[in-house]
Amino acid sequence: MIAAAPHETGDAPPLVRIEGVAKAFGETRALRDCNLTVRPGTVHAVIGENGSGKSTLVKILTGVVRPDAGTLRVAGLPARFGGPREARAAGIATTFQEILVLEELSLLDNLWLGQDALFRFRIPAARRRDEAASIMHELTGARPDLAAKVADLDLGTRQAAVIARSLLLKPRLLILDEATAALDIAVRDRLFTAVRTRVAAGLGVLFITHKMDEIAALADEVTVLRSGESVATLPVAEATPARMLELMSGRAETARMIAGGGTSGGTVLAVRDLRLTAGAPPFALEIAAGEILGLGGLEGHGADRFSQILGGFLAPAAGAVVAPDGTHLPGPAAFVRHGVAYVPRDRKREGIFAPLSIADNFAIATIGRYARGGLIEERRVAAARAPLFARLGVKFGRLADPITSLSGGNQQKVILARMLALRPRVLVLNDPTRGVDLATKQDIYGMLDELAAAGVAVVIHSTEIEELLAVCHRVAVFHAASLYRVVPQAELSREALIAGLFGRAA
């Protein structure tokens, strides 16, 4: 690995240098040969497919796991962390993909979590409040209510809070591990500004993301991981999306990821006079067989809520979801009977059954269909499962392994297979590719395309504009807790969607 060599004549010693690091978990070789150098005052992006070793890399730098081989140097000195506390002491702050907050504690306590000794405050109360307020204002643009319980804050604010927690540590190295997933665009831009300011003052950033536009916006150089090996480090100018995709998987990206034209069949599901929240303007929308309808909007503007309502997961404040014949769908059971399948957003809490096996996680929604005389016939489960797993390309060790042994992308595929086994007429997906690698995304998009061609109505809520552009026939844009406009296929463009997000006509 010599791609980084030309930079090494710089005067500043590297902040972190990883050489030949390897780590195996049982049979799985998560990292084989990872080489990476982060210099102070730079943003170093890491991109790679699911299972390419990004999470393991972060865990090593955070002290959660210890490498089997290779060396880790921090500011030129060999380092071997026994735990997150030691990594923190070495000046490394990490914002994890999971939003690690304590709901029962106040925002203020969450922001300063872990900064005190057990019996002694290291920082005076007044300074805590001032710094916390100023950093949350810097990130969100709003005056925070520091005394509020985190349980009462929305997802975007929580994510801003965990990033703020890292920044309050005033680290030398900041690791952002897919830390922008729940941020709306305004907050993400503020975060990037905040990071750039600190990078200019010497901070080094290890930036792990699936989003190419974020790399272009923030990174100075990019390391591509493939199957646990760092295959290349490029300056960002050379890291075009096509080049990165090629390095990651050899696949070339196509802007449009679906082939089907979205020939609209009859209406399969409609909403009438629906209000997302009390007092929000009502709206109507019809969903047709064979279309892929996108739901977009800034965080908290109603797209997430609407997808939960369409999935039968949440009741609207007013109005109803109705079948084509006008009958109301009153509760989750009615949605299921009508052929609506819902893939929730929060995979960990609402999607997987953590202690259960891969096989059981697949079969759980359709378990009654495989029984004869009350007993489950494994053969019939397998007959339903095999084609779906093959089509989606689920990668797993053994079916009896717990679902948590799979990567996030493969977990999502199992959940998708579970819902597809229901043979739905309407498939509602709430942000299905969050924290999922590009190859898995493409597998999922391909599946959606096939489903639509077969006449299934697909509704997909996404926080990524690129995704809405790539896979949707129509996009319903939400603004201020109501439907702002439906962008038809002919008018689908980045500009049209962004304008809609901010409540302006294109």
Add this chain to the structure above:
Amino acid sequence: MRLGAAVARNPAVLAGLLFLALLVASIVQDPIILSPRFLTGAISVAVPLVIGAMAVTPAILSGNGGMDLSIGPLMGFVNVLVVVALMPAGLAAPWLAVPILLAIGFAVGAVNGWLVAIVRLQPIVATLGTYLVLMGANLWLLPTPLGPVPDWLAKLSRPILGVPGPVVFVVGPALVWFLLGRTPFLRTLLAVGGDDRVAYSAGIGVSRVRILAYGLGGLFAAFAGLALTSLIQSADANVGAPFTLQVITAAALGGISLAGGRGSMWGSVFGALSLFLLQNFLTNQGVSVFWQQVAFGLTLLAALILNAGVARLAHGRAGP
């Protein structure tokens, strides 16, 4: 609705209201409860339960199934040690006996914490183990009840300047908890109890916090054991164990979430006082001991349901 929000924010509010309601009911039933004589006696009897409820609280708050079943037998162990070990050894003077017993209480609690945090046993099983060990030790040390107790403990059974003597033993745990509330420890404990992965990733020494939580429980249990000794004026191997389920009931009644990370010490105190008032009220009504048990159980369930219902109402959440 504002009350609902207050309860959702702090479940101790519900325990406080329950306490007030029971207090009013008790006074209406028989105003004699307000006479100094009765009041002194009643408070003395309530003290071991109150401190015991305080003792079980840190373990529950520390999360991950946090629980301490050994509180009752540990109270009994302290009671037995006073008469069987300290008095014969000439260590019965308060300035010797109190520190020794508190240290033993803390040590037993810390062993519980070590079993939970380091050996990683399920708390309910680990502390069931110490429960059985302590029960056995108590009976081995003292097969039949024995008295008397040291003079200073005997004196504490009577009012001092109008204050019931055993109340002295509440001061210790209350002060310790109050002071800890002014350090980061309490919030760190709530953080660990709320989600130990979050705490760990933030660099908090999760194991150390849990061991200290159980140790504190043992320390408080020793205070409760001293209060119990001054109350009953003798040593009895079987006197402690029944407290185990009572103190857990009191804590749950006080809104301490058995999932950890949520609840306050006031909740446990009000829970214990409510339990005591309820017992007193039912006894005065001539309700048999067996039906009293049923009443405790139903009150506990009603309080938990009410707590959950109010919290849901305040959050405006439907759903599963």
